[in-house]
Amino acid sequence: METEAADQRAEPADDVTLDDVVSLCKRRGFIFQSSEIYGGLGSTYDYGHYGVLLKNNVKDEWWRAMIGERDDIVALDSAILQHPRTWEASGHLEGFTDPLIDCRVCKMRFRADKLEDSSCGRKPSKRPGDTEACDLTDARQFNLMFETHMGAVRDDASAVYLRPETAQGIFVNFKNVLQFARRKPPFGIAQVGKSFRNEITPQNFIFRTREFEQMEMEFFVAPDEAERWFDYWLGERRRWYDELGIRPDHLRLRAHPTDELSHYSTATSDIEYLFPIGWSELEGIANRGDFDLRQHSEFSGEKLEYFDQQSGERYVPHVIEPAAGADRATLAFLVDAYDAEEVEGRQRTVLRLHPRLAPVKVAVLPLVSKEGMPERARALYEQLRRRLRAEYDEGGSIGKRYRRQDEIGTPWGVTVDGQTADDDTVTLRDRDSLEQVRVPIDGLADELVARLEAPWRSPKLEAG
Numbered sequence: 357m358e359t360e361a362a363d364q365r366a367e368p369a370d371d372v373t374l375d376d377v378v379s380l381c382k383r384r385g386f387i388f389q390s391s392e393i394y395g396g397l398g399s400t401y402d403y404g405h406y407g408v409l410l411k412n413n414v415k416d417e418w419w420r421a422m423i424g425e426r427d428d429i430v431a432l433d434s435a436i437l438q439h440p441r442t443w444e445a446s447g448h449l450e451g452f453t454d455p456l457i458d459c460r461v462c463k464m465r466f467r468a469d470k471l472e473d474s475s476c477g478r479k480p481s482k483r484p485g486d487t488e489a490c491d492l493t494d495a496r497q498f499n500l501m502f503e504t505h506m507g508a509v510r511d512d513a514s515a516v517y518l519r520p521e522t523a524q525g526i527f528v529n530f531k532n533v534l535q536f537a538r539r540k541p542p543f544g545i546a547q548v549g550k551s552f553r554n555e556i557t558p559q560n561f562i563f564r565t566r567e568f569e570q571m572e573m574e575f576f577v578a579p580d581e582a583e584r585w586f587d588y589w590l591g592e593r594r595r596w597y598d599e600l601g602i603r604p605d606h607l608r609l610r611a612h613p614t615d616e617l618s619h620y621s622t623a624t625s626d627i628e629y630l631f632p633i634g635w636s637e638l639e640g641i642a643n644r645g646d647f648d649l650r651q652h653s654e655f656s657g658e659k660l661e662y663f664d665q666q667s668g669e670r671y672v673p674h675v676i677e678p679a680a681g682a683d684r685a686t687l688a689f690l691v692d693a694y695d696a697e698e699v700e701g702r703q704r705t706v707l708r709l710h711p712r713l714a715p716v717k718v719a720v721l722p723l724v725s726k727e728g729m730p731e732r733a734r735a736l737y738e739q740l741r742r743r744l745r746a747e748y749d750e751g752g753s754i755g756k757r758y759r760r761q762d763e764i765g766t767p768w769g770v771t772v773d774g775q776t777a778d779d780d781t782v783t784l785r786d787r788d789s790l791e792q793v794r795v796p797i798d799g800l801a802d803e804l805v806a807r808l809e810a811p812w813r814s815p816k817l818e819a820g
């Protein structure tokens with residue numbers, strides 16, 4: 357389970373700041389503060405059109421890696437509200453806590469283990485407890501789960517929790533999947549969905565929020581094979597980020613020392629990304645042993661084990677868990693892609709996203725809004741959008757429209773001009789090289805699909 361102590365190991369990131377990314381996200385409608393017209397709600401965010409498309413592409417790529425390109429993992433979508441006993445068995449009710457201190461004067465709350473990094477709510481702002489005017493309570497354990505009540509009666513018996521991780525929905529369905537998906541170890545169950553944590557100090561845009569999406573997979577294996585599969589999944593998950601174009605020198609693996617391991621884990625390694633705030637966890641890969649299945653067996657009375665009819669062997673599978681955050685991965689892809697450069701004396705901001713992640717793959721633009729160009733461009737757009745996500749744009753100067761597409765990361769621009777009517781060709785502009793080539797409309801969709809499927813490397817690597 358993630359801890360804040362693991363975050364933000366200082367080391368200078370490259371010159372992209374979080375503010376650069378936040379303001380681009382707002383300017384281009386990727387991500388907004390939630391409930392903005394009411395002044396915003398603490399650390400929750402809403403995704404606009406391009407943000408939805410980008411995050412969907414991140415999740416699609418995860419699904420592709422989990423079930424599209426292999427046969428040993430099945431999908432699951434379990435409910436957010438689960439039986440409260442789930443959280444007793446998992447240890448969350450008792451142990452999913454942070455130490456919390458309140459100030460009776462300024463009414464602010466602080467993490468007891470983070471007082472040095474906190475500012476008190478009174479001016480001039482100091483560290484909590486630094487002046488005599490502060491009146492701090494003793495530390496108490498604060499459970500990070502959001503509690504609500506099910507049904508008409510609001511009492512302890514009706515308490516239920518918004519899930520703090522998607523993983524437990526997988527463990528409680530182990531028996532169903534074993535039976536109905538007819539799987540046997542080694543096999544995995546994958547799930548993407550919302551999780552909720554009442555973080556005391558959420559921060560850094562969508563890096564740490566109270567409502568977020570996780571992409572988790574629990575891989576069930578024979579006990580004596582757990583170590584081998586742990587190493588295997590470390591490699592696979594690192595490769596996923598590499599293939600989606602994250603610069604290799606901005607990724608690293610970090611093994612948790614024993615005193616940092618969660619109660620369920622015998623080994624955990626994080627894939628860390630060099631965010632503008634420093635090296636921080638992007639994804640955790642844990643060897644959870646048989647902790648979860650044993651706990652749920654004990655609490656539910658159901659046998660959660662595997663019986664191999666051929667060998668006559670019966671065992672509780674061990675679990676290897678790659679646990680990623682969809683929002684946090686989206687932030688890493690945005691940061692890694694963000695670039696600013698001067699082209700012909702003008703500033704250009706560009707998102708150099710892997711084409712498969714880009715919200716829009718191709719923009720179709722008439723050079724000017726006359727001489728039949730909009731009609732021809734629109735017809736071409738309608739043809740291309742059957743094969744890949746396209747956008748038609750005829751408003752404003754062509755330079756302005758290119759810049760807009762650069763900022764949302766569209767890898768290719770197709771411009772219909774005066775010559776198109778004569779010879780059925782268009783110009784194809786590449787976002788990264790800015791190269792423009794004349795190509796026939798016939799075969800253009802095939803060409804773009806081929807480019808989309810080709811391996812890709814961040815041009816920021818060449819730039820040094």
Ligand code: GAP
Nearest residue numbers: 357358521523564565568638639679680681684
């Ligand atoms: N089932 C194990 C588990 O939940 P975790 O390290 O607590 O492990 C997995 O969470 C991933 O979920 C993290 O690596 C991170 O990407 C994401 N995540 C966790 N808490 C988050 C938060 N408050 N906001 C955004 N993403 C979060």
